[in-house]
Amino acid sequence: MQEPRLPQETLVEIIKYLKPTLRVMLVSKWFTAQILDYCIESYTFRYADECSPLNVKKFSNARDIIIQPDKFTYNINPISLTLGCSATVSLDYLIGMSRLTSLNSHVTEIIGVSKLTNLRSLRVHGSEPLNGLMLDELKLFAGTPSPINMSSLKYLALNDTKAPELTNIQLDTLILVNTAIPHSYMCSTRSLTFLNASWPCIPCEEFMNLTKLESLTTHSTPGSVIAKLTTLKHLYITRSNITGDHLRGLMLLSLNFQVPDKKIVCAHMTQLHTLMTCGNAVSDNDIKHLTSLTRLVLCGYPSDKSTVTDRGIAALTNLRELQVHNNTHITNHGVSHLKLMQKIIPTGSVLTDACVEGIYRYRYTYDGDRGGRISTSFT
Numbered sequence: 001m002q003e004p005r006l007p008q009e010t011l012v013e014i015i016k017y018l019k020p021t022l023r024v025m026l027v028s029k030w031f032t033a034q035i036l037d038y039c040i041e042s043y044t045f046r047y048a049d050e051c052s053p054l055n056v057k058k059f060s061n062a063r064d065i066i067i068q069p070d071k072f073t074y075n076i077n078p079i080s081l082t083l084g085c086s087a088t089v090s091l092d093y094l095i096g097m098s099r100l101t102s103l104n105s106h107v108t109e110i111i112g113v114s115k116l117t118n119l120r121s122l123r124v125h126g127s128e129p130l131n132g133l134m135l136d137e138l139k140l141f142a143g144t145p146s147p148i149n150m151s152s153l154k155y156l157a158l159n160d161t162k163a164p165e166l167t168n169i170q171l172d173t174l175i176l177v178n179t180a181i182p183h184s185y186m187c188s189t190r191s192l193t194f195l196n197a198s199w200p201c202i203p204c205e206e207f208m209n210l211t212k213l214e215s216l217t218t219h220s221t222p223g224s225v226i227a228k229l230t231t232l233k234h235l236y237i238t239r240s241n242i243t244g245d246h247l248r249g250l251m252l253l254s255l256n257f258q259v260p261d262k263k264i265v266c267a268h269m270t271q272l273h274t275l276m277t278c279g280n281a282v283s284d285n286d287i288k289h290l291t292s293l294t295r296l297v298l299c300g301y302p303s304d305k306s307t308v309t310d311r312g313i314a315a316l317t318n319l320r321e322l323q324v325h326n327n328t329h330i331t332n333h334g335v336s337h338l339k340l341m342q343k344i345i346p347t348g349s350v351l352t353d354a355c356v357e358g359i360y361r362y363r364y365t366y367d368g369d370r371g372g373r374i375s376t377s378f379t
Helices: 008-015 018-025 029-041 053-058 091-095 183-187
Strands: 044-047 064-067 080-083 102-105 121-125 137-141 155-159 173-177 194-199 215-218 234-237 252-255 274-278 295-299 321-325 343-347
Touching: none
Parallel strands: 044 064, 064 080, 080 102, 102 121, 121 137, 137 155, 155 173, 173 194, 194 215, 215 234, 234 252, 252 274, 274 295, 295 321, 321 343
Antiparallel strands: none
């Protein structure tokens, strides 16, 4: 007779209380087996050549398994499987994995992958035929993909491959790396909430269709176009001017590799909780209005004359994390009154661990490069 098993949600709650759990494990073999089985099934097992058959058998039901070697013949039944670029497995071997719903393949090709009809998430070479699959998530690399007709598909990532023709698809997420977006995608991207297309640039007219977009990563799209995306919450951008009273709903703004003549006006973005900038994109006049910020990252270059100083951060009383790189105008005195701070990372700055003196609500406060890495903990 098979022993009863505790529900997974019950095991999760039990493991939250580690010390009592260990005490019970000392007196109950059944309870110990339940906990160990759950831990193994939730474990990511990485198979390497030096792994013993005993270890492979022990973790054969691990939730996530990563295979690196050239040959692999052990019986495993993961939910998620990653195949390294040198791994060699047969299609029949994969079909035998009854729990497999996610396959992340770095192999050049897996002939007949469309027979894995239980898959919901797939990363595969672009030349693989996908007829018959009903995926939620698809990542294609290299090759020339065939047309895709898959009404279930919500997530599409294309890396260094030609964009496939899409039919009967409404995407939530689109990621493009070295892949141009064709005009025909306008019908399939009206419901996009997440777009990462840092290179190449997206034609401006394509943005007019994105009325539900919440997160955007782009290279040098004109600020006048971005300003019309009123639903944006997260924006990652390089080489663009953003001026005027726009994007009031932004919660995260990242400006990377700013060129000297590019500026941003963000004083009106009062809902921002995270701001990451490079160069001199923002100044004290902007920063001082962003009182909702909890995370601020200022990355400068040694030649920069920083425009953010103690005066700018004085009003940021909700700040919990501060990263300062190549900025000598933010000092210990300017930081010392920020009572909610939990993490400070200074490089190329004048900040020292003295900036946390008198601040007692820290668990992890200072990680600097002055004479090595310094960590200071307060309880």
